[in-house]
Amino acid sequence: MTFGVGCKCPCAKCGVPRTPYAPCVYSSCECESPPPDLAQEIPLEWVPQPLPAPSETYELINAETAQCNAAANATVANMVELERHWAQVIIECDTKGVAENYCLDRDLLSLHACSVRNNAAASALTAFYQLGGLEAQKHYLEHALKEVELTYNRIDKLREAGMKVPDGLDRATVGTQYRDLEDKLAQLDLQRLQLNGQLQTLVGCPLNEHKFFWPHVDWQPELETVNVDMELTLGLQNRHDLRGLGIVLCNMEKVTLPVTRGVLAFADSTLGTVEPREGLIHTIRCLHCYEHEVPVRCRQLAMFYEDTETKASAEIKSAAYKIGLQQNRIVLAQETVLDLRKRVEELEKTRDSDDVPVFKISSAHTDLDQAEANLIEQIVALKIAQVELKKAQGVLANECGFLPQLCLEGCCNGACMRCEGGLICEECKSGKCSRCATSKPACERCE
Secondary structure, eight states: OHHHHOOOOGGGGGOSOOOOOOOOOOOOOOOOOOOOOHHHHSOTTOOOOOOOOOOSSOEEEEHHHHHHHHHHTOHHHHHHHHHHHHHHHHHHHSOHHHHHHHHHHHHHHHHHHHHHHHHHHHHHHHHHHHHHHHHHHHHHHHHHHHHHHHHHHHHHHHHHTTOOOOTTOOHHHHHHHHHHHHHHHHHHHHHHHHHHHHHHHHTTOOOOTTOOEEEEOOOOOOOSOOOHHHHHHHHHHHOHHHHHHHHHHHHOOGGGHHHHHHHHTTTOTTTTOOOOOOSHHHHHHTTTTGGGHHHHHHHHHHHHHHHHHHHHHHHHHHHHHHHHHHHHHHHHHHHHHHHHHHHHHHHHHTTTTTTOOHHHHHHHHHHHHHHHHHHHHHHHHHHHHHHHHHHHHTOHHHHTTOOOOOSSTTOOOSGGGSGGGTOSOTTTTTTOOTTSOSSOOOOOOOO
C-alpha cells in the first residue's frame, strides 16, 4: 500500500499553519509635555563599574609579528588549504574531466586562501597601530587631565579665599573640559580592551582581559611621495581576484563550465544559474544549443574581469591618494605642536618678569598635550592608510611567505582564447581571422 499510494501525511489535513500577527491598535495622546529633569533624577552617588585593567607587565608585540601570525592563524584560510588538499586527492584518482575541473578549482582555492590571509594580516596591523596610538594618546590625555584638575582646584581656592578669579576663567567651563577629558579616557579604556581582544584572536592567543599587548611601533612617519602609477601596476599584477579570473578566462574549457558558473556567481547570484538539464530528452532536443554556452560564459568572464580590474584600480588609487592626504595632515599637526611648544617655553621663561598667571601656563600645557595626542592620531592614520594600500594590492600575505601555489597561471590556451570563445575577434566564426587558433595549442596542463 505504501509503495502504491505513498505514505500518509496527517499534517496535510490541517492546512497551512497561521503565522503570528500583532494588530495595529495604539492609544492616542497630544504628547507635548517637556522632558523630565534628568540632571535631578539621576543619583549623584552612582559609582561607575571599572573596566578590566592590564596587569603590571605587558606583552611586547611588533608589527611584523602581528601581521604574519595573523596570516598564519587565519582559520578560514587553513580550512581552504585542506579543501585544496582534498581537490588534489580527487585529481589523482578520478576521471580526466573531473581532474580538469578540480585542477582549475585548486588554483582558485590557493588564491582565495592567500586573499583571506591578506585580509587577516591587514586587520591585525590595523588593530596593532590603533592600540599603539591609543596607548600613546592616553599618556598625553592623562597629563592634560592633571593640568585641568589643577586649574579647577586653584579656581576653587581663590573663590574660597574671596579673591577675584582672573578674566577668561570660568569654573563651569573648566569643569566641562575636565569631564570631557575624563570621558575620552574612559572611551580609550574600552577601546584598549576591545583592541587587545581583537588582536589576541587574530594572532592566535587565548582571550584574556587582564593580559594586554604593548605595541612596539616605529613612530617615524614615512613622508616620501607615493608613486601612484607604480603602486597601481604592482597591485594589479598581484591582486588575487584578478589573477583568479585571469586563470579561469585563459583556461576555461567546455568540461570546466561548472567551475566557471560558480566563479560568475561571485559577480551576481543569478549568473551561472541557467545550465543544461541532464537526461536523454534534453540532450537530444538541445544538442546544438549546448555549444552556445561556451561563448556566452567567455563574454561574461571578460566583462567580469574588466569590471573587477576597474574597481581594483579605483581601490588601489584611493588608498595611495589617502596616504598623501595623511602625510599632509601630519605636517600640519606637527606645525601646531611646534608652535605650542614654543608658546609654552616663552611663557615659562617670562613667568617672573612679566608676571604671567599660572592659569595661562597651565592652559598652554593642556593645549600642547591635546595637540601631541592629535599628532599621534595622524601618524596612526598614516600607518593604517599604508596598510590599506598593501591590503588593496594583496601583498601582506606575500610578505609573510604565503604565496599562492598555481599551476595554470601563464597557460592561456582555453576555449575563450580560441575561435569558439568568440573573444579574439569578430571574424572568428567565419574562420577568416589569422589571429585565431583553429585548434587548441599545446600547453602543459596541471598534473
